[in-house]
Structure formats: C-alpha cells, structure tokens
Amino acid sequence: MAKLTKKHKEALAKIETNKLYSLQEASSLVKEVSYVKFDASVDVAVRLGVDPRKANQMVRGVVTLPHGTGKDVKVLALVTPDKEAEAKEAGADYVGLDEYLQKIKEGWTDVDVIVTMPSVMGKLGPLGRILGPRGLMPNPKTGTVTMDVAKAVAEVKAGKIDFRVDKTGIVHAAIGKSSFTPEQIFGNAQELIQTLIKMKPTAAKGTYIKSIFVSSTMSPGIPVDPKAV
Structure with missing residues (x-):
C-alpha cells in the first residue's frame, strides 16, 4: 500500500x-x-x-x-466550407475538414471535444479506433453531431x-x-x-x-x- x-x-x-x-x-x-x-x-x-x-x-x-468547467475546452469543428464561418464565430478553436481528418489519421488528438455534421460522420468512421478510446467520437446523443454547429460549439464552450x-x-x-x-x-x-x-x-x-x-x-x-x- x-x-x-x-x-x-x-x-x-x-x-x-x-x-x-x-x-x-x-x-x-x-x-x-x-x-x-x-x-x-x-x-x-x-x-x-x-x-x-x-x-x-x-x-x-x-x-x-x-x-x-473552469477549463478552456478546445473544440474542433469538422464541417463543410459553408459551416466554417459560424463554427469560428461560435468559438471553435480548430475549424476545417479534410486537413484535420488527415491530422487525426496521423495521430493528432490535441482537442477536448469534436463537433461535426451528420453528412461528415461517414468520413469519421475509419478513425473510430483513434477517437473512440479517447472519448472524442462525436455522437448525436451528446449533441456533437448536428446541423446547428454554432449552438453545439457554444454549449461546449459554456460548460x-x-x-x-x-x-x-x-x-x-x-x-x-x-x-x-x-x-x-x-x-x-x-x-x-x-x-x-x-x-x-x-x-x-x-x-x-x-x-x-x-x-x-x-x-x-x-x-x-x-x-x-
């Protein structure tokens, strides 16, 4: 002991x-x-x-x-170009799609929460073995897979x-x-x-x-x- x-x-x-x-x-x-x-x-x-x-x-x-939470939560918004501006405005720390998917594939996971859209989830599937164990896989039940990306980002940032x-x-x-x-x-x-x-x-x-x-x-x-x- x-x-x-x-x-x-x-x-x-x-x-x-x-x-x-x-x-x-x-x-x-x-x-x-x-x-x-x-x-x-x-x-x-x-x-x-x-x-x-x-x-x-x-x-x-x-x-x-x-x-x-008292913590500065780092949020990655994996979104299509038409949603990038609203994600940035809501306070997302990282915004983009293919370049971040590639970074994750190479082992980058320096974020606390990932927010994305239903249409992007198909691209995230192959990254489950990286994101899953770290609790980073977006999930509709937790509100991190949504068309209202700005709202999701703002809520995560607020606690x-x-x-x-x-x-x-x-x-x-x-x-x-x-x-x-x-x-x-x-x-x-x-x-x-x-x-x-x-x-x-x-x-x-x-x-x-x-x-x-x-x-x-x-x-x-x-x-x-x-x-x-």
Whole structure:
C-alpha cells in the first residue's frame, strides 16, 4: 500500500470518519482538503444501482454546468466550407475538414471535444479506433453531431459535458476547479446529480443513488449523503 504523505494525512484528518456530509458541506470542505500547488480539478463520483451490461440500464447523457468547467475546452469543428464561418464565430478553436481528418489519421488528438455534421460522420468512421478510446467520437446523443454547429460549439464552450456510467456502475465527472467558490462547486454538482436522478432507467430496481463522493485532484474523497441531494 502506498505510503500517505504528510499533506494527505492532514487532508484526511479534516474529514470526519463515518460522517455523510451534505452536498453544500462537501462543496466547501473539498476546497480545504485540496493541497496541490495547481488549480485542482473538482470531481464527483456517483455510484448508481444499475447494471451497465444491460442496454436498458445504461445511463448516458449531457449536462450544462451553470458555472462552466473552469477549463478552456478546445473544440474542433469538422464541417463543410459553408459551416466554417459560424463554427469560428461560435468559438471553435480548430475549424476545417479534410486537413484535420488527415491530422487525426496521423495521430493528432490535441482537442477536448469534436463537433461535426451528420453528412461528415461517414468520413469519421475509419478513425473510430483513434477517437473512440479517447472519448472524442462525436455522437448525436451528446449533441456533437448536428446541423446547428454554432449552438453545439457554444454549449461546449459554456460548460456542457457528457457523462456515462462505467462498467462498475459509477459516473465520474469533473465539475469545476478548486479555485471555484463553494457556491459554484455546489451548483455544478447539484446540476449533475439532479440530471442523473431524472435519468433513472425504469428497469433499475432498488436504491438508485448508492453513494456520492466529491474530491479534488489527489485529495481524499468526501462522502455525501445520497438521501440529502
């Protein structure tokens, strides 16, 4: 087992053993237990009572965080020439088509989100083995395959993130930075959790929200009372 550093032990000491915190308390405490020297990412992990192996219990969707992600999201818009101007105006960092398809084929993936149009998806198919594992393949369900390219780019830039339950039944999402105020962290975390609650699959039985943890990069997780969200 890895040896705990002095700072990690100090952070752990601030979290009461066996206590379930309210989301508001956790949103304040996560700032106190963050001890790294950079602006750490604040993450939420929600364990759901679903079986992700069953298609009717898969939880996947998008949420627009009211206070943004705190991260400058790099967006590539793969569009036809007639859509280039609106993509640039909406804030896309890279705009084009064939030249970027070639760059991706050669291994370039220095972007966070790719937005494209339905007519271009056929060209992206062969690049699935590069984009898929990195979570970069556009998907109509997350709003990244659309004719309204400007709207999609603007939403991503404003704090729209996509999430999906992993094979262990947990949804992990970065919802801000440790430099955010407790109110901003709370607002973003609550938006994600409420979105998950609304998405409960009808096939899921028993307790749906099993556990919630709020943490920042390298910090210990703070357990949140699922019944109080």
